[in-house]
Amino acid sequence: MTVIVRDLRPDARADLEGFARVRHRALPYLLVTAESLAHDLTRMHPDAHYRPLIAVVDGEVIGTAQVHLTHESPVPDQGNVNVYVDPRHTRLGAGALLVRAAEEHLAAHGARRLFAWVVDEPGNRAFAELHGYRASRSAHFLRLDLADGALPPLASPPPGVELRRGSDFAADPRPLFELDAETTADEPSDVDTEFSDYEAWLEETWRHPLFSPELTSVALVDGRPAAFSACRTDGGTRYGTVMTGTARAFRGRGLAKLAKNDSLHRARAAGFTEAFTGNDTGNGPMLAINKWFGYEVCATEVRYVRELG
Template sequence: MFTIREFTDTDAPAVVAVRSAAAPHLVNSAEGLRWELRNAAPARRLRRVVAEAEDGGRTRIAGAADAGTLPGTGGAGHLTVAVDPRYGGLGIGSALLGAAEEHLAATGVTLVHTWVDDSAPAAGFAARRGYSPGRTGRFLCLDLASAPPLSPLPDRLPSGVEVRTVAEFGSDLRELWRADLECADDEPGDIEAGHLAYEPWLGLNWRRPDWRPELSTVVVADGEIASYSVAQTDGRERCWSAMTGTRRAHRGRGFAGLAKLHVLHLARGAGVTRFYTGNDASNAPMLAVNARLGYRTCRTERRHTRRLG
């Protein structure tokens, strides 16, 4: 037996455990989960529900689902469903999916986006519920504890080039915001959500408790931001490369690899043992950068969509 109910702050550690069991390639933290709901823009209509299951006389969190709108997309929304594999086959995934879709339909969403593991059982589950597959995403892992040693940092950088941490920029990140908008425009994808103004961008990203400015790096060339790489942690030993980008005028100079290499060295020094990242399968340049750094594919997913109504 199981029940579906609203998420509460005290559920956060259990939901992290569920997500880690269902999708070990993703990095989550209890602080981050709480922050997401407390700070989500009202227009996103973000909702999180959990599934409680009876297990050995105790009630445990066995699954969770998030759903919300994608403002600026003309009626698109997103959802994620995670079920602890130990509780598979009980109908929990279907119940969570139904609750998420019901919420989205009530907010006026007409097109739902979600990511689905590229395996026969997961794809079959999605197909039976009316979801159609689209573009492919690759998730990669670098084991900093047992993989071959990281490449050393360069002894010297080209004239006019330096690497800084985001923390060194203080509270004014407007130049990084402008660089991020430019790089986001060129990211492969099928959702166009428009540009965020500075304050909403700052709130969505750098005010998160799990984004680490002291581990995130920026390559400055000739006095302007040329490239950057963001580190997001679970507060323990796992780290996620939240975004890496290079401005158009500086591409082809190896700056993305330089920024990411510095992040890896900083993260290893801070006790991180596993670093994860994800790329659209069509993003050959970034996949090549990650391969040179030692990342290896650990999971493949496909974006699925469904029309509501």
């Protein structure tokens, strides 16, 4: 049985559907579709040198790798290697081949420090360590039952605060870009991130096929966007929060919780039955908010790091 590693082809439906299928089996807590993969492959900033890979056996996709430079970080020469193999097709060498191809690609583009998210299970961690990666921080995936679970009741915004939908900013999303950039910069992480390219943000975030501006909620204070909860949906019944945050000048007033509650209620009313999100294990305030909503930890990933050369 021969494993072949090659590039994901954006014009090959079987490739895209196979990639999405493997990702869902290996990591069912993140939303991914064939359409979202094609968008990422054709729209990601060229400085990322994005190169998704697939491992194929007898025409079937059994493994995937998302490979790119961390071009939004002020620290140069950093890359990402996220490899997932279909749990039904492990121990065929697909993971090792994907890692090798990914590392060669990133090294050729100047990467010297590589980061990889690894599901917190003994076999996965042993695989990462075997390939020279060392454990760093960790993050939880969380799930909320929207169909049968009880959400906190909706609260009226305090004086001077107004709740709006992301779609209300369709004519000019720049205020949401600025809010996203400020809050993302303060996220706990071992990689600093700076959003400075508005056009890239439009392509990769605002126009992403999974992004739902209609279900995204924004809290305005005296007309200024102060907090938001941005979400994606998979076209079915699954909803995922991809960023919730508050501008520094407005923190401590419960605005992120207000915005997220509004979005969750509207998602449930629209027929979504599952809500997913993720938090760094060191992000105590956001973990507390999600526990208040009723989210439960469903899996954990560990960030692994490898220094090249």
